[in-house]
Amino acid sequence: MIRARDGRPARRPGVLGAALMTLLAAGACGGSPAVPDVVDPGWRQPGELDIRFTVRKPQSAIRVHAVLSIDAAGRVLALRTVQSGGGVVSTRSDWTGGPAGSTADAPACASVAEPMEPPDGVAGWLAEPFGPVDAATAAGWTVDGGTATRPGSLDETVERAPLTPLATRVVREVERDSGAVVSEVSGITVRHTTSAPPLPPCGARWIE
Amino acid sequence: MRVRRTVTALIISASVTTGGLVGLVAGPAAAAPPPQCRDTISVGPPVKSGGNVKAHSSICAPRSWRGRAWIERWRGFYWDTLDRSERKIQGQGGRLAKQYPLSASCAGAGTYTYRGGIWASNTFVTYEEHSAKRRFRC
Numbered sequence: 001m002i003r004a005r006d007g008r009p010a011r012r013p014g015v016l017g018a019a020l021m022t023l024l025a026a027g028a029c030g031g032s033p034a035v036p037d038v039v040d041p042g043w044r045q046p047g048e049l050d051i052r053f054t055v056r057k058p059q060s061a062i063r064v065h066a067v068l069s070i071d072a073a074g075r076v077l078a079l080r081t082v083q084s085g086g087g088v089v090s091t092r093s094d095w096t097g098g099p100a101g102s103t104a105d106a107p108a109c110a111s112v113a114e115p116m117e118p119p120d121g122v123a124g125w126l127a128e129p130f131g132p133v134d135a136a137t138a139a140g141w142t143v144d145g146g147t148a149t150r151p152g153s154l155d156e157t158v159e160r161a162p163l164t165p166l167a168t169r170v171v172r173e174v175e176r177d178s179g180a181v182v183s184e185v186s187g188i189t190v191r192h193t194t195s196a197p198p199l200p201p202c203g204a205r206w207i208e
Numbered sequence: 209m210r211v212r213r214t215v216t217a218l219i220i221s222a223s224v225t226t227g228g229l230v231g232l233v234a235g236p237a238a239a240a241p242p243p244q245c246r247d248t249i250s251v252g253p254p255v256k257s258g259g260n261v262k263a264h265s266s267i268c269a270p271r272s273w274r275g276r277a278w279i280e281r282w283r284g285f286y287w288d289t290l291d292r293s294e295r296k297i298q299g300q301g302g303r304l305a306k307q308y309p310l311s312a313s314c315a316g317a318g319t320y321t322y323r324g325g326i327w328a329s330n331t332f333v334t335y336e337e338h339s340a341k342r343r344f345r346c
Binding site: 051053055057062064066079081083091093125126127128129140150151155182183 | 259284291313315
């Protein structure tokens with residue numbers, strides 16, 4: 001069984017936190033960003049970007065651990081990501097150097113070669129599944145009062161992402177009428193490192 | 209028109225002599241066993257169908273094999289299984305393939321890469337097979 005929030009690491013992004021504070025302060029003092037820019041350029045520092053978050057649904061929860069390799073120009077060179085299923089590492093996906101990549105998938109993590117296309121542009125990529133990160137990445141979303149909204153993945157659902165700093169952001173897909181939560185992305189942590197963090201192997205028990 | 213009349217006449221004629229239209233059409237094949245399949249599971253690439261995304265999955269295995277099939281979409285960092293797309297699957301034996309069509313709503317969603325997934329197990333062995341993915345706007 002996948003543990004809930006209390007199992008999540010207490011780690012919080014130090015560098016990003018400082019960047020966030022700087023950006024927020026700049027926004028407050030300098031003027032007029034209509035939408036708090038809490039991610040870019042904080043995310044695109046050269047090195048390795050270690051990202052963790054949780055997706056919760058009424059009947060299940062998925063833990064995600066991803067590592068992005070970013071070059072000096074802020075371009076994403078590679079993505080490695082694993083996700084949990086049933087308390088173990090059930091899926092691994094790798095993307096490197098362009099639209100062609102390979103994945104190794106659940107539940108046996110048998111190796112297969114398939115193309116994997118990232119969304120167009122790094123900003124658009126990073127906006128999934130955390131909601132828009134700024135006005136430039138809000139395509140398809142309606143921003144009003146600090147909350148971004150777009151149609152959900154199901155009929156009669158809507159997805160909402162308050163534009164708060166990532167560490168406190170919760171992106172919810174809810175039923176339009178009842179407000180019942182269909183899915184929820186939360187517990188987002190982002191950490192910059194200089195060396196690539198290892199990812200657990202397929203089939204291993206998921207450890208925080 | 210002439211061709212149609214000719215074919216009709218042949219069918220009637222043959223039906224009389226063979227004891228029925230079914231006998232003529234099916235012929236010797238009617239007595240043949242249904243096509244057998246080799247042990248396998250499969251799932252096809254998802255396709256857009258109106259406001260839905262659909263995929264076909266099938267299993268050819270003894271009844272002791274069970275598993276599930278689903279449709280998921282790539283969300284930049286992880287595969288997100290579409291609600292209501294999952295189906296439990298089970299082999300029906302007899303070397304006959306059992307079909308499990310998959311479907312889920314994707315109305316309102318933007319452009320995503322969708323993928324069908326399937327697995328089955330007989331407790332101590334697990335098979336896995338994935339389709340080619342397909343990217344489209346629903």
